[in-house]
Amino acid sequence: MQTIKRNILAVPILVWIGLLVGIPLIFVFVLSFLSRDSLGNIVVQFTLENYQRVVDPIYLRVFLNSLLLALLTALVTLVIGYPVAYITANLDPKKRAFSIGLIMLPFWISSLLRTYGWMILLGNAGIINNVLLAIGVIDRPVPMMYKFSTTLIGTAYMLVPFMIVAIFNSVDKLDRSLLEASYDLGASKRQTFFNITLPLTIPGIAGGFTLVFIPALGLFYVSDLLGGGNTIFLGNLINTQVTRGRNRPLAAAFSIAMIIVALLVISLYSKVAKDDREGLFQ
Amino acid sequence: MRLKARRFGTFYLSLFFVALYLPVLSVILYSFNASPSTAQWTGFTFDWYRMLFRDRVIVEAFKVSMEVALITSVLSAILGTASAVISMWVTDRMKNAIQGMMILPLLIPEVALGIALLIFFNALRLPFGHLTLVLSHSLFCVPYVYIMVQLRLKEIDRSILESARDLGATTWQTVRTVILPLVIPSIITASLLALAMSLDDVIISTYMSGPKTTTLPVHIFSMMRVGVTPKVNALCTLILVGMFIVVGLSQLFNKKQHKEDL
Numbered sequence: 001m002q003t004i005k006r007n008i009l010a011v012p013i014l015v016w017i018g019l020l021v022g023i024p025l026i027f028v029f030v031l032s033f034l035s036r037d038s039l040g041n042i043v044v045q046f047t048l049e050n051y052q053r054v055v056d057p058i059y060l061r062v063f064l065n066s067l068l069l070a071l072l073t074a075l076v077t078l079v080i081g082y083p084v085a086y087i088t089a090n091l092d093p094k095k096r097a098f099s100i101g102l103i104m105l106p107f108w109i110s111s112l113l114r115t116y117g118w119m120i121l122l123g124n125a126g127i128i129n130n131v132l133l134a135i136g137v138i139d140r141p142v143p144m145m146y147k148f149s150t151t152l153i154g155t156a157y158m159l160v161p162f163m164i165v166a167i168f169n170s171v172d173k174l175d176r177s178l179l180e181a182s183y184d185l186g187a188s189k190r191q192t193f194f195n196i197t198l199p200l201t202i203p204g205i206a207g208g209f210t211l212v213f214i215p216a217l218g219l220f221y222v223s224d225l226l227g228g229g230n231t232i233f234l235g236n237l238i239n240t241q242v243t244r245g246r247n248r249p250l251a252a253a254f255s256i257a258m259i260i261v262a263l264l265v266i267s268l269y270s271k272v273a274k275d276d277r278e279g280l281f282q
Numbered sequence: 283m284r285l286k287a288r289r290f291g292t293f294y295l296s297l298f299f300v301a302l303y304l305p306v307l308s309v310i311l312y313s314f315n316a317s318p319s320t321a322q323w324t325g326f327t328f329d330w331y332r333m334l335f336r337d338r339v340i341v342e343a344f345k346v347s348m349e350v351a352l353i354t355s356v357l358s359a360i361l362g363t364a365s366a367v368i369s370m371w372v373t374d375r376m377k378n379a380i381q382g383m384m385i386l387p388l389l390i391p392e393v394a395l396g397i398a399l400l401i402f403f404n405a406l407r408l409p410f411g412h413l414t415l416v417l418s419h420s421l422f423c424v425p426y427v428y429i430m431v432q433l434r435l436k437e438i439d440r441s442i443l444e445s446a447r448d449l450g451a452t453t454w455q456t457v458r459t460v461i462l463p464l465v466i467p468s469i470i471t472a473s474l475l476a477l478a479m480s481l482d483d484v485i486i487s488t489y490m491s492g493p494k495t496t497t498l499p500v501h502i503f504s505m506m507r508v509g510v511t512p513k514v515n516a517l518c519t520l521i522l523v524g525m526f527i528v529v530g531l532s533q534l535f536n537k538k539q540h541k542e543d544l
Contacts, residue, residue: 027398117305117306125319
């Protein structure tokens with residue numbers, strides 16, 4: 001009785017999220033098995049056709065493109081972000097606070113603006129081409145837009161702060177006496193880094209990987225603006241199926257596939273970071 | 283050797299920050315360019331800003347965005363704080379359930395969540411517009427308020443709560459007179475973050491906008507798809523300035539909180 005009384009206030013919260021997340025997810029799941037009539041209207045008739053199309057070579061390619069993009073985004077942000085987190089954690093307090101501020105500030109800057117900034121820099125009439133032309137390095141603009149790599153720059157740029165914050169937290173928690181012990185025992189800086197620091201910050205790396213990989217699967221506005229639709233990703237495909245193609249059952253099937261990938265990544269994360277008492281979002 | 287490593291560290295960090303802020307600064311700089319193309323700099327102008335205020339679609343979208351963001355942040359502040367405070371009293375199992383539910387919307391790719399909500403609201407025959415925008419935005423804003431308030435609650439000395447109870451305060455009195463005053467700065471910071479996230483959302487808003495209620499980011503996205511124009515630069519710069527005022531305010535509250543802690 002006492003426990004029921006204690007828990008009763010929490011029920012509305014669970015109902016609220018359950019209603020807004022749980023039920024819509026069930027709807028998507030059901031819809032992904034429905035078919036369409038010749039006019040494109042949804043009819044209640046069970047079919048596996050939508051999932052067959054997910055593994056159809058044309059669409060499978062889109063799927064693989066997205067996985068590749070998300071994976072490369074995570075790797076690029078890790079390689080660029082790890083040193084930033086590591087250096088920042090070892091700065092003296094004043095500089096450290098300043099550096100953290102600069103890392104966090106982009107969270108407050110519109111993500112469209114940050115994507116658009118690259119359009120201005122990388123375009124044929126963009127700033128980088130203009131500067132290179134002006135100093136005579138090139139004699140005609142180098143095309144840099146609308147490539148797979150342009151999209152990769154955009155997603156990595158957008159998500160690198162997440163990677164840095166995740167790694168920073170685990171570098172910061174590192175027990176310094178372990179590093180001193182390692183030096184005292186005659187290990188070099190490099191040996192200490194690879195034998196002590198890196199293994200101990202793996203939960204942070206895994207956390208950053210998860211926080212980067214999942215959004216990178218679906219940032220359709222980045223690939224739309226910077227990739228120009230030359231490479232089609234899952235986010236773009238789902239988006240066009242819903243807004244223009246009006247094939248919602250297919251979009252639903254792709255959404256389910258995307259959620260499954262996300263869940264796989266999360267379960268991988270919880271395996272790697274199971275000793276880490278703090279969760280992804282703490 | 284140490285000095286060399288330290289110098290390299292500072293150099294790498296500086297290089298990273300230049301790359302991090304170069305795109306942003308470029309957008310701001312070219313909002314003042316008299317030429318409509320980034321190919322050349324033909325002089326300084328405010329014309330693009332003037333054009334913005336005359337564009338009725340932009341002004342209308344801005345209004346929608348502001349209304350949605352304000353309602354969302356107030357709603358998220360209330361729901362997020364309530365969830366965090368209630369979590370202090372429930373059983374551990376219930377606490378885990380709340381935590382799991384809160385994190386759920388953050389773990390689902392935004393496109394998938396957007397589609398799910400679109401299908402759900404469509405089936406309910408809800409009119410797409412303010413209501414659907416607020417409901418969907420609160421889904422990713424409430425969890426952040428919850429997380430930030432909960433982090434602050436963890437810092438509160440449990441013995442304060444026990445003394446309040448020993449002195450005869452009811453649970454509600456304890457919440458009102460002891461807990462809330464301690465977490466107010468966190469609530470304000472978190473709801474400002476919610477405001478920023480709501481104002482910035484593109485993906486979910488794409489599916490939640492009604493025929494006449496488009497949010498600003500959704501409209502800006504459609505402008506950007508056409509290509510680079512200084513008008514977009516000017517609009518983005520204005521949003522940036524507005525957002526920095528919000529960050530400034532939240533920093534102010536943070537500072538105050540830290541002073542009180544000391």
